[in-house]
Amino acid sequence: MAEFKEIAADAPVVAKVTNWLENRFPTAFDAYRVHMSEYYAPKNFNFWYFFGSLAMLVLVIQIVTGIFLVMHYKPDAALAFGSVEYIMRDVPWGWLVRYMHSTGASAFFVVVYLHMFRGLIYGSYRKPRELVWIFGCAIFLVLMAEAFMGYLLPWGQMSYWGAQVIVNLFSAIPFIGPDLALLIRGDYVVGDATLNRFFSFHVIAVPLVLLGLVVAHLLALHDVGSNNPDGVEIKGPNAPKDAKGKPLDGIPFHPYYTVHDIMGVSVFLMVFSAIVFFAPEFGGYFLEYNNFIPADPLKTPAHIAPVWYFTPYYSMLRAITTEMMYALIACVVLAAALGALRAQLSTLGKGVVLGAALVLIALMLAIDAKFWGVLVMGGAVVILFFLPWLDNCPVKSIRYRPDWHKILYGIFVINFVILAYLGVQPPSPIGERVSQVGTLFYFGFFLLMPWWSRLGQTKPVPSRVTFEAH
Numbered sequence: 001m002a003e004f005k006e007i008a009a010d011a012p013v014v015a016k017v018t019n020w021l022e023n024r025f026p027t028a029f030d031a032y033r034v035h036m037s038e039y040y041a042p043k044n045f046n047f048w049y050f051f052g053s054l055a056m057l058v059l060v061i062q063i064v065t066g067i068f069l070v071m072h073y074k075p076d077a078a079l080a081f082g083s084v085e086y087i088m089r090d091v092p093w094g095w096l097v098r099y100m101h102s103t104g105a106s107a108f109f110v111v112v113y114l115h116m117f118r119g120l121i122y123g124s125y126r127k128p129r130e131l132v133w134i135f136g137c138a139i140f141l142v143l144m145a146e147a148f149m150g151y152l153l154p155w156g157q158m159s160y161w162g163a164q165v166i167v168n169l170f171s172a173i174p175f176i177g178p179d180l181a182l183l184i185r186g187d188y189v190v191g192d193a194t195l196n197r198f199f200s201f202h203v204i205a206v207p208l209v210l211l212g213l214v215v216a217h218l219l220a221l222h223d224v225g226s227n228n229p230d231g232v233e234i235k236g237p238n239a240p241k242d243a244k245g246k247p248l249d250g251i252p253f254h255p256y257y258t259v260h261d262i263m264g265v266s267v268f269l270m271v272f273s274a275i276v277f278f279a280p281e282f283g284g285y286f287l288e289y290n291n292f293i294p295a296d297p298l299k300t301p302a303h304i305a306p307v308w309y310f311t312p313y314y315s316m317l318r319a320i321t322t323e324m325m326y327a328l329i330a331c332v333v334l335a336a337a338l339g340a341l342r343a344q345l346s347t348l349g350k351g352v353v354l355g356a357a358l359v360l361i362a363l364m365l366a367i368d369a370k371f372w373g374v375l376v377m378g379g380a381v382v383i384l385f386f387l388p389w390l391d392n393c394p395v396k397s398i399r400y401r402p403d404w405h406k407i408l409y410g411i412f413v414i415n416f417v418i419l420a421y422l423g424v425q426p427p428s429p430i431g432e433r434v435s436q437v438g439t440l441f442y443f444g445f446f447l448l449m450p451w452w453s454r455l456g457q458t459k460p461v462p463s464r465v466t467f468e469a470h
Contacts, residue, residue: 035222040235040250041257042228044467048118049257050264054111057265058104059214063207065101073153075199077192080155081294099280105147106286107272109309112140120387121409123396124227130388132224135217137384142210144310144381149202151307152195156291161304163198164190169317169377172370189297230465231396240464249465285424303426311423312416313377316442318427319435320373327440328372329361376439383446390446393453395461402456408445415441 007019022029072091074083087094116136119125125133152163167190171181186193225235233239234247241247251257281287285308290301306314320328336357340350364372393401398409419438422431 035218036254036258037252039222039253040247041226041253042230042232042234042465043249043251043256044228044230044465045226045257045260046229048114048122048229050261050268051111051115051118053261054264054268055108055115056214057268058108058111059210061100061104062108065097065104066203066207068097069101070203073199075153075196077155077195077295080153080195084154096276099276102287103272103276103280103282105150106282106307106309107268108143109147111268112143113309116140116384117413119227121398122227122229123231123391123393123398125388126231126391126396127388128224129221129227132217132220133388134385135213135220137381139210139213139217140384141381142206142213146202146206146210147307147309149198149206152190152198153202154291155195155295156288157293157295157299157301158288158290158304160190160295160297161301162306163194165304166306167194169370169374172368172374174367174371177371227396228465229397229399230462231400232462232465234465249467305424308420308424311421312419313380313423315419315423315435316380316439317373317377318423319432319439320369320376321432321436322369324436324439325364325369325372327436329364331440332357332360332364376443380442383443387446387449390449391453392450393458395458397461400459400461402458404456405453408452411441412445 004023005019007016011019069087072083072087072094074080084098087098089095091097119133119136148163148166152159167181167184170184171177173180182188184194184197185191186197225233228234232249234249239247240249275282275286281289288307305311336354339353393405395401398406415438419435419442422435422438425431
């Protein structure tokens, strides 16, 4: 048992209360020091470093509003839509809570996408932060599951038919597909059993996993230290430190970055409030108009599309047609030929590469394109986990990479936005071709990264972070 710290009898009341608490709950104060007041972060954080704290804020908004919604929601196929209408019309401030939750779902993906993009351009996934990135990607994957399950709960037309389409995709998996789809639905069609399953996972199971991953993400980050726009380590063995061993290029997270984040939170809440009060549907992107119509299993909407944050991957799914399979087979043949010719492999090794390529091509011809579309859609997320080992550039930050890297990253973002836009549009021949090219570029960006990331002349990286007081 630790010894109690004494305090002067004439000390202020706040100091006495703090001392009383610290003597009885020292772990909390130790955590505060480790993760806040004595956690040194680089002094050159910029605009891009708002989005981590904003993601935490939106998570809190979603949990709090979700608790109030659960108080009045009925997870029953006959009552679900009516209970949402009851929340909107009869529960005091229910409309505000519901709109905060629906807007928060989209806001969550906005800040998470921007947070991940910051990690991409500044190399925050590079050594020693590989595990931080993996935890972050796992959070993104779990967040997608949470959003998908929550999307069914209003039991509107788009909720019902969107779930019907996505769950049916699992039936395309060979051998286990039909049984897996049946397990997810809990019935032969999307119905009351499906709603109860999704409600249970959305409210209890998935949030617990999400919170655990967020804690792991933060602990892993604070163990290795934050990255910065220069990609320069401030806590390494060669980093400059003062007499007490504190990084000269770092400042305590509290109070400096808590104030920094409060400014970002203030701006975010103004934008968030404007959307909640004046445009909660956001032109049909945040809340689709078809979802204000009760689910009708006998009437299919003219165009079924997921919410905007899923649409880039939905575009990739729709891009995989029978014609596209021949283009993918050509890519496999080219990759196998280059691998066999350029890699330092023995004759046996080259034979194994070519044999594996032939087996893959045979599978691609034998199995329906729908399955490969599902595989591409899932692979578009899973490939992000491997980013730390795909990037071979000598420097971390985009600031010191060749200028054409910036152009390539810009094209990647534009391509992702185009895929997202095409995902909400009805299928068309031109849209199909564009999404096919976009899908090839998306995967080419990552799969060819070990090659292109080494090309070009990098700029000299400073030994210390570049910072100007303001």
